[in-house]
Amino acid sequence: MNRLHPLSAVSMALQRGVTGFSMPFFVVMILSSFVDAVDIGWVFWLAPIGLVVGVGYGLAYYYRFTYAITADTFDVTSGVFSRRSREIPYRRIQNVDVSQGVLQRVLGLAVVSIETAGGGDTEATLNYVAEDEAERLRSEIRRLTAGAEEPPVDGPTDSAAAADTSPAAEPGPDDRPRDADTPIPLFDLEFRELVLYATTSFRxxxxxxxxxxxxxxxxxxxxxxxxxxxxxxxxxxxxxxxxxxxxxxxxxxxxxxxxxxxxxxxxxxxxxxxxxxxxNYYGFHLGRAGDDFVYERGLIQRYSGSIPVEKVQSVTVTENPLQRLVGYAGLWVETAGYGPDSGGGSQSAVPLAGSDRVYRFAETLTGIESPRFRSPPTLARRRYLVRYAIIGAILVAAAAGLAQVSSLERWYVAAIVFVAVPPAAHLRYVNLGYAVGDDHLVIRTGFWKRRTTVIPYYRIQTVSTRRSIFQRRLGLASLVVDTASSRTFSWGMPTIYDVDLETARELQGTGRERLQSALRERARGDDLGLSVDFT
Structure with missing residues (x-):
């Protein structure tokens, strides 16, 4: 069993000590406001006791925290009074991330975070280990993860990725044999692109x-x-x-x-x-090490990690109106339990690059050709027109009501919002689309944040049809495609909006049939379905 770096004991002792020292101030001040028997002077002898207890607890936590790499699992034992032992199977590990703050880089320390399938929360965090130990852990876990079996939920067993034979990937000087632990550069974010990314995005x-x-x-x-x-x-x-x-x-x-x-x-x-x-994205580098993507980014807080290609659930191209205007886009990948904007962090393969280059990356990465999108029926556009008109009427009514209880005049000027209703409905409609390929389903949605998501059929978990009251009246439906990736409020599940009910049922059946077909083909060919060589 291994222990954390000795400086971790100092850090934990200081953190727990400060907590133990400060808590009496809050507790005594609150209690003294309600209970006369509690004297504010108690703080002066409770605070030193809290400091000693906190420092002791931090040191005890350090000595009781151990970790080890075994043949099948990564084991972590922690806890002072309540012991917790975790055995994390390598086949469940999705990402191994390393982060360093400024002080940590000066001291040669790093934080190692291990993410697993089943959610965006970090399964195990090592605060802190030496830089060379962090790199050793990441390389060793990546090696053992590549040799582990895929979880049954994701389908048949995967093996190492085959060489990319896509016509979009041309051999170059980086294709020569090298050490598997030495990343092959794939993408560097130039400073000009970084500035453009910062000025055309809004968080x-x-x-x-x-x-x-x-x-x-x-x-x-x-x-x-x-x-x-x-x-x-x-x-x-x-x-x-x-x-x-x-x-x-x-x-x-x-x-x-x-x-x-x-x-x-x-x-x-x-x-x-x-x-x-x-x-956050200063000095962004993306490379390939074996069958994994490896990245490094950050100015003040430095992050580095790996993205196993066999765990990728979907690939998404993102672009907003400003980025489309200047011809740029971004590329994101999602792994099981770990996706964009999740608690564990974002998985940006290419933060920003020329749109042609990004779409070429996506096509080579997934093996899909340029999709021919189908649009929802024109009835959907009329639905959006009515929806936005109702919103406009509510705004005008609110202005009229405000004028009745205040000195607000010319409330009717608010009716200018109706001018924006037709173009808003049209823009929403024309930015919706879907393409049903032989091996992938492609979904495009959004105007302000347009996302084009490529989902391999074998990664689909469920396909469900949803219909609101208004959709039922119009004979429309939305098709929700669920994968094992982590989703958040701002990044929901891929959805094909407002198609005919019969089309939705047909797509649902097609997705189910091609899922089974893809799983059978993967079982025979033992193929990853994705390429890590998209230079």
Whole structure:
């Protein structure tokens, strides 16, 4: 059994010690507010005791934490009072990621995270090991994972990937034999592409930064309105007709304040999103080591990891209107229990590159030719037109109602939203499509974030038909394709929207038949179905 790096004991002791030292302050202060018998002076002798207990617990946790690589499993034992022993079969391991912060890089330490199928949560985390030990663990686990059997849920046993014979992959200087542990470079994100990626993408998670900024400025601004709104918010909105304060402000100036504040929030969020993207994807490299993709990225926090090609569930090309305008797109892959935006992290194979190059990567990676998309029936476009018209009517009605209880005038100007209804319905319709191939199902959805997902039939878990009340009235249905990958609120399951009910049933039957056919062919040919050589 192996132990973590000795500096882990120092880190755990400090973390637990700080926690133990600070907890008495919160507990005593809260109790003293309700119980007269509790004296605030207790903090001065409880806090040192908490510090000692916390340091002792951190050291005990370090000495009780062990890990080992065995022939069939990766074993982890942890816990001080309640012991937990985990044996992680190699066939269930999806990803092995290594991350390093600035201080960790200075000290030569790294965090190793092991992800398994069944969810985005990390199965085992090693805080911390030496850099060379982290690399040894990743290489050894990757080697043992490649030799392990596939889980029954994903179909027949997989073996090592065969050489890529796709016509899109041409032999080059990197095709010469080399050490299996030495990655073959596949893609490097240039700084120009990184800047373009940062300025053409928007991450809603960065919205927490303006909130933190307001809280900080609020605490520093003694003149803030009722301690709720920083003064600079009023200063920016006032030249545009906003109120000087909240006291006695009319509805019109308050609406101006809300609009200007929303614009400030969006601008700060956009800047924070760009900074995060640069810091997160700086120095992005993608390579091939054996049958795995290996990547490395990050400026302040450095990440590296492997993506087993035999565990890939689907491949998705993403592009927003700005990226389409300049001719760029991104390529994502998903493994079982670990997908884009999941808790374990995103699986970006190519963050941003020329659209032609990305689509060529996707075609070579999956072996699929350029799909010929089918569109939903035109009845679906009329459905979207009615849907967006109803939304517009609700907005106009809300403006009219607001005018009845406030000094708001010309509420009817809100009817201008109806101008956007026809193009919005058309754009949603024309960006929907699906293609039924011999070996893959391809689904395209979205305008603001268009996603083109390629799903091998043998990776499909279930195909279900869903119909809302309105779809039933129109004879339409949506087909949901579920794989074993991890999904989040912002990245849902691939869905073919608003096709005829008969077409949906036909697609469901076709998917089921071709799934069984693909599994039989894989059982005979023992083929991965994907290529790792997409240069």
């Amino acid at each position: 809603w998670g960065a919205a927490i930064f303006p909130v933190m900024l307001v809280v900080f400025l609020q605490s520093a601004d003694s003149d803030s309105q009722a301690g709720a709104v920083p003064a600079f918010v009023f200063d920016v909105a006032h030249p545009f007709g906003g109120p000087a304060s909240l006291d006695g402000a009319a509805v019109g100036p308050l609406l101006v304040l809300i609009a200007i504040t929303a614009l400030q929030w969006a601008a700060v969020t956009y800047v924070a999103s760009a900074i995060y993207t640069v810091a």
